[in-house]
Amino acid sequence: MVPLLTKYKAMILTHSSSFITHILSTSTPASSPLHPSPKGFIDSILRHKFRGYCSNRGVMASSIKVVQNPDTISYLNQRQAAEVDEILMGPLGFSVDQLMELAGLSVATAIAEVYNVKDYNRVLTICGPGNNGGDGLVAARHLYHFGYKPFVCYPKRTAKPLYTGLVTQLESLGIPFLSVDDLPINLSEDFNILVDAMFGFSFHGKYF
Numbered sequence: 001m002v003p004l005l006t007k008y009k010a011m012i013l014t015h016s017s018s019f020i021t022h023i024l025s026t027s028t029p030a031s032s033p034l035h036p037s038p039k040g041f042i043d044s045i046l047r048h049k050f051r052g053y054c055s056n057r058g059v060m061a062s063s064i065k066v067v068q069n070p071d072t073i074s075y076l077n078q079r080q081a082a083e084v085d086e087i088l089m090g091p092l093g094f095s096v097d098q099l100m101e102l103a104g105l106s107v108a109t110a111i112a113e114v115y116n117v118k119d120y121n122r123v124l125t126i127c128g129p130g131n132n133g134g135d136g137l138v139a140a141r142h143l144y145h146f147g148y149k150p151f152v153c154y155p156k157r158t159a160k161p162l163y164t165g166l167v168t169q170l171e172s173l174g175i176p177f178l179s180v181d182d183l184p185i186n187l188s189e190d191f192n193i194l195v196d197a198m199f200g201f202s203f204h205g206k207y208f
């Protein structure tokens, strides 16, 4: 299961998200065709698009390197992920909401490809206060449209229109918002899938 998730993490990173999707179920998911080589996809973006762009325009991005292991898994660290976003939102002209929509849709698509909606229906998305949390709100909306039963825990909200709009869209679909106190101690009792959208590359402090 871990390699699958890591592959998707790599794929999702190409859409500027450092999302990690955690699957709580212990049973093995049904296999399904994966996107051909996420590693190749991310390599091609980083090597050709960004580096090509940067060498043309003199923008420094040479510090972006894809770390690969022999099992064709690619990783970006925190700084590299932030650097990809800076390029996307700077010289390449993508907007935050455009990237957020792609990130959330990528997460929902990855889940739908690996975990069939019949056996893995109840999805809890835990959303943090920043853009990573916004990615999670978008993912919950797409999961609903894919036939899943999403639940959202969004304890620290922001009043910015981008986020209030995402919340309104979820409320209009009747997607339940749960407080932290509503959550069971053992999440796997109530949910099949947990989407961790708490923090992305702006996390500071220590992991524990």
Ligand SMILES: NC(=O)C1=CN([C@@H]2O[C@H](COP(=O)(O)OP(=O)(O)OC[C@H]3O[C@@H](n4cnc5c(N)ncnc54)[C@H](OP(=O)(O)O)[C@@H]3O)[C@@H](O)[C@H]2O)[C@H](O)CC1
Pocket: 015, 016, 017, 018, 019, 081, 085, 086, 089, 095, 096, 097, 099, 100, 103, 128, 129, 130, 131, 132, 133, 135, 198, 199, 200, 201, 202, 203, 204, 205, 206
């Ligand atoms: N171009 C973009 O920025 C896009 C990014 N995308 C995704 O968003 C994240 C990065 O989003 P960002 O808003 O910069 O930050 P985070 O979501 O990682 O979190 C910032 C908030 O988290 C709080 N924070 C950080 N560390 C802690 C901590 N240890 N304890 C409590 N709270 C913490 C932080 O609070 P501050 O008080 O420090 O301000 C912020 O509120 C990126 O990874 C992508 O996944 C989108 O895809 C769209 C484009």
